[in-house]
Amino acid sequence: MKRAWLLVPLFVLAACASSGAVVNDPADPLERLQQGNARFVAGTTAKWSGLAERRIEVAQTQHPFAIILSCSDSRVGPEQVFDRTVGDLFVVRNAGNVTDDHVLCTIKYGAEHLHVPLLVVMGHERCGAVTAAVEAGKKPAGAHAGESHDHIGSLVKSIAPAVVEAQKEPGDLLDNAVRANIRLVLANIRKMSPVLAELEHEGKLRIVGARYDLDTGEVTILE
Numbered sequence: 001m002k003r004a005w006l007l008v009p010l011f012v013l014a015a016c017a018s019s020g021a022v023v024n025d026p027a028d029p030l031e032r033l034q035q036g037n038a039r040f041v042a043g044t045t046a047k048w049s050g051l052a053e054r055r056i057e058v059a060q061t062q063h064p065f066a067i068i069l070s071c072s073d074s075r076v077g078p079e080q081v082f083d084r085t086v087g088d089l090f091v092v093r094n095a096g097n098v099t100d101d102h103v104l105c106t107i108k109y110g111a112e113h114l115h116v117p118l119l120v121v122m123g124h125e126r127c128g129a130v131t132a133a134v135e136a137g138k139k140p141a142g143a144h145a146g147e148s149h150d151h152i153g154s155l156v157k158s159i160a161p162a163v164v165e166a167q168k169e170p171g172d173l174l175d176n177a178v179r180a181n182i183r184l185v186l187a188n189i190r191k192m193s194p195v196l197a198e199l200e201h202e203g204k205l206r207i208v209g210a211r212y213d214l215d216t217g218e219v220t221i222l223e
Contacts, residue, residue, distance in 0.1 A: 022046050022083075029065045029118040030206065030221070036083035041217045048085040058087035066090070067110040069185070070122040071097045071129065076212055078122070081219060090116055096129030096181065097121060098158045099188045108195055111205050119196075119205060121189070122219065123182040124212035130177050133159035137167070159184075182209040182222060 026032050039045050048054075067090045068078040078084075078091050090110040092103055110116045123130070133156045159177070162184045166176035186209050190197045199205035209222040 030120075030208065033066055033082045033084075033118075033120065034219070034221070037081060037217075037219045039083045040081055045083045046085075051086065054086055062087055062090075062114065064088055064090040064110065064114060064116055066118040066120060067092070067107055067116050068120050068122060069093075069097050069099075069103065069107065070212075071095060071124055071127055073124060073128065075214055076122070076124050081122075081212060081217070090114060095155055096127060096133075096159055097123055097185060098129075098155065098181075099185050099192065100158075104189065104193050104196075107189065108193055111196055111199055115204075117205060119189075119207045120210050121182055121185045121208070122210040122212055123178045123185075125175065125178065125214045127174075127178050127181075129155055130159055130162070130181055131174060132156055133163050133181075134166075134174055134177050136160070137163045179211060179222065182211065185209075 022036070026035060036046075065088060066082075068082075069092045070076055070078055072093045072095050078089055078093075082089065092106050094103065107119060111119065132152060136156045137160065159181050162181035163173075163177045165180040165184070166173055169176045169180075186207060189207065190200070196205065196207070200207050211220050211222060212218075213220070
């Protein structure tokens, strides 16, 4: 005779799989990201079974708990870094995790219309876009002629103020520039989007910076 209690774990597992949740997932969005990153670093990531059910569940509506603005670098995928599944994160990516009108509009949609309570701007170690800006900053005056219409020139221009700030600090110039670029992007978001600034002021949106370490996989929150 089969024991009825053997069916209970199956129901529990099915519920967890379809909800896209992690057992003991904390309510705080930032803590949820940090715990997911800890799993990623330790190599004990959640086994996201039931993806087909989860896809169907979020097909008609979405309720992500965090907006992530990150670099497009193939090694810095937010879903992997924070060990989350489909429907959990509202992700915006470009080279150097910089801001422009399109990025701000996208973030604003997530915060204002999807009511996402957390925005993380995540730069990373040895960022290629920041490296290009650092190298450009080393060129003598007048050496940038002819680059104004180049796409990389536009990107470098966006990051250049961060490089200038980083040059004032002791230590590794590139890593200082990565951190300065994160701070610059945070400042630009608050300055260029009154809506996002107001949501933060009202406590409806938390905005933080973060740095991803390529070697360890660890995300450090910069506040």
